[in-house]
Amino acid sequence: MTTSTRGAKAPAVLVLEDGRTFHGRAYGAVGVTFGEAVFSTGMTGYQETLTDPSYHRQVVVMTAPHVGNTGVNDEDPESQRIWVAGYVVRDPARVPSNWRSRRSLDEELRKQGVVGISGIDTRALTRHLRERGAMRVGIFSGNALPDAGTMLAEVRQAPEMSGADLSAEVATKETYVVPAIGPDGEAVPVGSAKFTVAAVDLGIKGMTPHRMAERGIEVHVLPATATAEDVYAVNPDGVFFSNGPGDPSTADGPVSVMKAVLERKTPLFGICFGNQILGRALGFGTYKLKYGHRGINQPVQDRTTGKVEVTAHNHGFAVDAPLDKVSDTPFGRAEVSHVCLNDNVVEGLQLLDQPAFSVQYHPEAAAGPHDAAYLFDRFVELMEGQRA
């Protein structure tokens, strides 16, 4: 009933692996796509969401009905391309409006071959995912669609997210350097910054090295396959592990690199996937959340100060660590430093006997509130402390 008849858009069908089906219109590229269906509740920041490598292989359902209103600009992407496997919106903008807009989102999706669907009851779909959990999905668009049974069968043949090792697919292949930014706003010549950080790219967002660079850090972004030798080759003051897609239980390579870093007591900071890697390095398990946290309004409490910050989240897995006690780990005592107040999911870990901490959410924001930006300052403090 909600199918939009406007424009010359081809019909499209969204099929969930449990058989629930939604009929709408094609959005972006016409074709077929598969992935894990997840919903994101952010009302702003679709460009950042689309280009966040952590969404690799996921079909993102936007709960905000109007998407594309501000078009697409060249400043806001978080990586070089759109990573989502498919895009689901209710009411895409026909005309973008913003002084920074260069082209429409529809155009951009088509240019990058991203298959989407519009005009469906995204709230019904979201409620379904909330109740049944994230699951595989397919979007089929075009004028000659397969029959329902075929589509469902194809969805059920698509790979699952559990057990997926995806970091290497999205990370940089070559090391690159993000220079520090001086007080004058200009780049600091490479080699002369206050601090050097080796950042292991497991699907890093552009804003993350930028937030470090703003604080006088020169960031060497290394491929996901980087070894401990690669990390120490840049002579880092601190090591950073980024966010990224996939199941943390498959990330044995990064876990072993992190253990090496912890052995050497180099200041360490992890975000998102990086938090899960720290969890594993400390001996905690990880598990898949029913439908994950994806949005920019999540209340996280910093248990060290009691303060609540409103934060950006994008995670389908979480660390299984005890909330109310200090744990003994191979690297000394560890505790849960941050917790999500909505559901008590572990949102941060810190070591009490050496300079290492991580958070499950996104202090670099983009998209989202800047409440947690202080964590980058904490990282700087750790590096300063180590130096002193």
Place this chain on the structure above:
Amino acid sequence: MPKRTDIQSVLVIGSGPIVIGQAAEFDYSGTQACRILRAEGLRVILVNSNPATIMTDPEIADATYVEPITPEFVEKIIAKERPDALLPTLGGQTALNTAISMHEQGVLEKYGVELIGANVEAINKGEDRDLFKGVVEAVKAKIGYGESARSVICHSMDDVIAGVDTLGGYPVVVRPSFTMGGAGSGFAHDEEELRRIAGQGLTLSPTTEVLLEESILGWKEYELELMRDKNDNVVVVCSIENFDPMGVHTGDSITVAPAMTLTDREYQRLRDIGIAIIREVGVDTGGCNIQFAVNPDDGRIIVIEMNPRVSRSSALASKATGFPIAKIAAKLAVGYTLDEIPNDITEKTPASFEPTLDYVVVKAPRFAFEKFPSADSTLTTTMKSVGEAMAIGRNFTEALQKALRSLEKKGSQFAFTGEPGDKAELLRESVRPTDGRINTVMQAIRAGATPEEVFDATKIDPWFVDQLFLIKEIADELAAADKLEPALLAEAKRHGFSDAQIAEIRGLREDVVREVRHALGVRPVYKTVDTCAAEFAAKTPYFYSSYDEESEVAPREKPAVIILGSGPNRIGQGIEFDYSCVHASFALSDAGYETVMVNCNPETVSTDYDTSDRLYFEPLTLEDVLEIVHAETLAGPVAGVVVQLGGQTPLGLSQALKDNGVPVVGTPPEAIHAAEDRGAFGQVLAEAGLPAPKHGTATTFAGAKAIADEIGYPVLVRPSYVLGGRGMEIVYDETRLESYIAESTEISPTRPVLVDRFLDDAIEIDVDALYDGTELYLGGVMEHIEEAGIHSGDSACALPPITLGGYDIKRLRASTEAIAKGVGVRGLINIQFAMAGDILYVLEANPRASRTVPFTSKATAVPLAKAAARISLGATVAELRAEGLLPKNGDGGTLPLDAPISVKEAVMPWSRFRDIHGRGVDTVLGPEMRSTGEVMGIDSVFGTAYAKSQAGAYGPLPTKGRAFISVANRDKRSMIFPARELVAHGFELLATSGTAEVLKRNGINATVVRKQSEGEGPGGEKTIVQLIHDGQVDLIVNTPYGTGGRLDGYEIRTAAVARSVPCLTTVQALAAAVQGIDALNHGDVGVRSLQEHAEHLTAARD
């Protein structure tokens, strides 16, 4: 860190009467806060002079003072109650200003009362323009962005004139400090405008201060609602974007939540600035709103202002998101932190988060320019709207079209038939923001305007402009289609088209479209407002309709009663009706029903999701109500729909609902017809042997003239089926009768004009009563202060009646019973009588809750609306007496002799309106209602009660000084005794020559002053208008002479409004005022809570 334990009692200050810029939203906020504070175990003491509020219901607070909100009276209350704390942030600017003033006078310190919710320093930093500019500068220094518009502070006209050069020339914005709803502000394009606006602004500002500012007309305008707790946790509850760009007061703009045209980077920048401001200002526990302007060309952000308190916007934001700002503000004020407070809607997650919306909210303002024909209808930075409607949809077009039809005003919906008019002309008209500009823009689009042309004319964001084009394209498709295909119909509904609009486009009847639609299975679903975009399950059934796939209405067991609310506030239909609906909900819930509220007014208590078991935030049109009834019928048994409590809006749906098979409970549609139709009602009166003034109905001038000739001029003329005396006028001659008929748009063959004999010098009486089919309960009898001919809504009145005797009450009771019985009322009825000579005429009867129900209920300590709701569903007066809802013995007609006297006084919005030349509008009262709100004064004698009502409405009556008297010839006799009294109280009288002569002949000395028309005297003697402007006059009595457009005395009355000098425009008001002055001069005026009054009354009744 939970609740503070050092506070046991708290004084809450309400916002007083409903005025433009400060309306029902503060009842909603205040009620929430009082309930929460009581639930926390605190003793809540409340002061609010507005009886039409839920918050002043005796069960909401422990001690409820319906007393004037002035520092003087509030101090008396503090002295008596000795509260530990004062919460001033929930009663708008009135409460804040009162609290600040008491702080400055040392009252709070004297009684050891702590200000909670906001500290004085923070209030000053937020409200004082200069200090706030400093705040914004400090924020910029800290976070690198955010700035104020370039501006200069001025304390004199010389400062103002010099200031323009500093800013680089015209246009400039003038903003007076410390006024509410932007009163007195505006754009000045040249020196003449500047002198006028700034002159008025300097006068209005309590600190004689205005701010002159660079113009940011046409920029994008945004608002953020923020909350902060004592641990410095800050959340942004809601972002709001104005459809109308900068230049129109946000209260007068169509606004949209969430913001639609910001990227995340820009939004986060506003958020960062907002958070930095709330910290810098130092609002440590509570909410604030912050307004921003964003340059559409480069994104430059200007911070416009902040309000360190709960506001109209915060009420809107609460309804738009499901996050109850006032409730949470009250909890924060007593020591909780955001993470300790659960989110009501999910019950599982905390309030320390930011709501996310998966729908679009549109608010549209409701104006009343038709009541002030001479007022300039251009929208400016001074708020002029009297109410608002909010609508929720799953996209902007759906929400917008729902909002426009919620306004319930002819022409408020987009029209797509007929010739749109000349494109160039329409675009020119669109430049000037007015009520309904969006419709002009739509016509311009129909006439072929391009998006660029629309943007150039209006600066409305291109995304919004495109949405209007989208709506227009669908209208075109609807018009062009061979037949109404399901897909096209569904698409039109998905973008908010009403059945009526589709019918108009297709040349069909509305019910035919509805039938086709139902046959095709195209029906709305109902979605939940849940604060979290479905991330968590919602426990609160707060619904809105959308043409989408999946409905979330859950099945239920208990029988439901659907209560139809009153829609947007407007003059004549305001908060009083919401009060009755809320009472019905409470009473019926207690009686075991599941209550379902339908309303579209975001300001109200009825649209608080806590009020009823289920809330449908929906327009009150037949289509929308039928769909809700359908959805609820599928969910479980429906006992009926209540239409008689929400005013004319639901009453008007009564017959159509019944025709569609909906069970209407209470007074049946036939009875409503019997009361509203002149012929049928005449029959009722004739059968009961009751006299009505001679009258007739006509649909043409010839017909009306014949009637008038027969009954004699003056005659009272009005369209039928209207509320608030809309279009009502006293006509003195044939010429005016002819032009009246020609001008009226409300008259048609199905809607005739009513012509009544006008009763000169009659006493008007209002009666509210309950009738169950056999027994009458006389709720109350109100005697008007002003004579018949002045709309009852604008007239002051006293209860119990002060000059009527037992015999009169007996006659009133008998007449009321005869009418209630004859009409067939089941529930409430309101009848207006006029006593002329010794004859009791029936003026009209309204078979519904009236505007005076809350006043009557409070004055007599009996919940009439609750009783009416129960009677509607079958209870009898006898049963309700036995239950204790009604008193065991007696009623409002048999109040004990020592019962307190309550006086209701109307509050007029004169100061809000200017004509196109910038002059004030005339303040003379007439048969068309123009007041926006009311206050109640209650005391043991009439004089004191009247004095309190005046203090609550306009500021205290003067007890000495200079009184200027100038009255019409017919009033000269009645003026003599009150004038003598004024002299006895030490007043010096000023009068124009004619009045002075009469006074002198009666031995009363009066100084003759020059009329305005005489100009300044040869020796520089000032005219009365100059004297008023110079502050030389303390009281003005000026009754109008004759009729016609521009009445003599106009300058006097407008000067009085400009200088806030009490101005009495009837001799009856003068007589009452003299009694009030007498009371004030005789000893101390005390304060007494409603609970104490009720205890006294109950004791006397038993």
